[in-house]
Amino acid sequence: MDIDFGTIMFFALAIVAVVPAFMVVLARDIVRVAFWLLASLCGVAGLYILLGADFLGLTQVLVYIGGILVLILFGIMMTSKDPLHEKATASGKRSPVTGLVTGALVFAVLAAVIVGVGFEENKGVSGGEPTTTKLGEVLLTDYVLPFELVSVLLLFVLCGAAYMARRRREDAHA
Amino acid sequence: MLEVSLQHYLLVAALLFAAGVGVIISRRNAIAVLCGVELxxxxxxxxxxxxxxxAAPAGRLDGQVFTIFIIILAAAEAAIALAILLNLFQQTNTVDVDEADTMKE
Structure with missing residues (x-):
C-alpha cells in the first residue's frame, strides 16, 4: 500500500469541503448554515494550498472566513428575531429534499461532462515554490488594468453599502 | 496507486456547485441563499x-489571478447583498425570499 501523503490530504480536504456544503442544504437554522459554510470554506482553502496556491489559500481564510462570513453573521444578527430557533426551511415546495434532488441532477450532468471530456494534463508541473512574488508581478504587469478597476469597484461598493445600510431617520429634523 | 488528477478536483468543484444550487433552490431565508451563491x-x-x-503552461499564474478577482468580487457582492437585505428588512420586517414580492409599497 503506497498511498502518498498528497492523496490522503486531498481526500481529507475534499470531505471537509463537500460534506459541510451539503450540510448547508440540510441544516435546520440559519446560524448553523453560516457555520457549515465556514467549514466548507476552510476545506476549499486547504485544497488551494494543496494545489500549490499558498497565497490564495491564506487570502481565502482572510477574506472569506475573516470578512464575508463575519458579514453574514452580522446580517443574521440584524435580520432575524430568533436566529437559533427560526426554521430556515419550510416543508412542501421549498424543502431540503428539493434542493438535494436538484443538486444531484446538476452534479450528474457536470460529472458526465468532466469524466467524458478527458482534459489534457501536463505532468510534472512545478509546484511548491511560493507564488506571492509572481502573483504580485503579474498583477502589476499583465493584469494592471483589471487590478485598478477592481480597486475602484471596491471603493464604490464600500460607499454604496454604507449608504444603503445606514439607519434612516423618519423623523429627520430637516 | 491512486493518483490525484485534475478530474478529482473538478468533481469536488462540481459537488460544491451542486450543493450551492441546492441551497439556492431550497432555502427561504435570503441570507442562506447568499451562502449558496458563495458556495x-x-x-x-x-x-x-x-x-x-x-493544465497551464509552467510558470503561468493566470488562473490564480482570476481566483483573486473572484474573491474580491465575492466580497463586494456579499457587502452589497447584505446592505440590500438590511433595507428589505427595515421595509418589510422579513428576509424571506418568498414574501419579498412587491417592488413598491
Whole structure:
C-alpha cells in the first residue's frame, strides 16, 4: 500500500469541503448554515494550498472566513428575531429534499461532462515554490488594468453599502 | 496507486456547485441563499486554481489571478447583498425570499 501523503490530504480536504456544503442544504437554522459554510470554506482553502496556491489559500481564510462570513453573521444578527430557533426551511415546495434532488441532477450532468471530456494534463508541473512574488508581478504587469478597476469597484461598493445600510431617520429634523 | 488528477478536483468543484444550487433552490431565508451563491463562487474559483495547476503552461499564474478577482468580487457582492437585505428588512420586517414580492409599497 503506497498511498502518498498528497492523496490522503486531498481526500481529507475534499470531505471537509463537500460534506459541510451539503450540510448547508440540510441544516435546520440559519446560524448553523453560516457555520457549515465556514467549514466548507476552510476545506476549499486547504485544497488551494494543496494545489500549490499558498497565497490564495491564506487570502481565502482572510477574506472569506475573516470578512464575508463575519458579514453574514452580522446580517443574521440584524435580520432575524430568533436566529437559533427560526426554521430556515419550510416543508412542501421549498424543502431540503428539493434542493438535494436538484443538486444531484446538476452534479450528474457536470460529472458526465468532466469524466467524458478527458482534459489534457501536463505532468510534472512545478509546484511548491511560493507564488506571492509572481502573483504580485503579474498583477502589476499583465493584469494592471483589471487590478485598478477592481480597486475602484471596491471603493464604490464600500460607499454604496454604507449608504444603503445606514439607519434612516423618519423623523429627520430637516 | 491512486493518483490525484485534475478530474478529482473538478468533481469536488462540481459537488460544491451542486450543493450551492441546492441551497439556492431550497432555502427561504435570503441570507442562506447568499451562502449558496458563495458556495457556487468557491466552486468556480476552485476550478480556476485546479486548471492553473494541471493544465497551464509552467510558470503561468493566470488562473490564480482570476481566483483573486473572484474573491474580491465575492466580497463586494456579499457587502452589497447584505446592505440590500438590511433595507428589505427595515421595509418589510422579513428576509424571506418568498414574501419579498412587491417592488413598491
Amino acid at each position: 457556487i463562487l468557491n466552486a468556480a474559483a476552485l476550478n480556476f486554481v485546479a486548471f492553473n495547476r494541471y
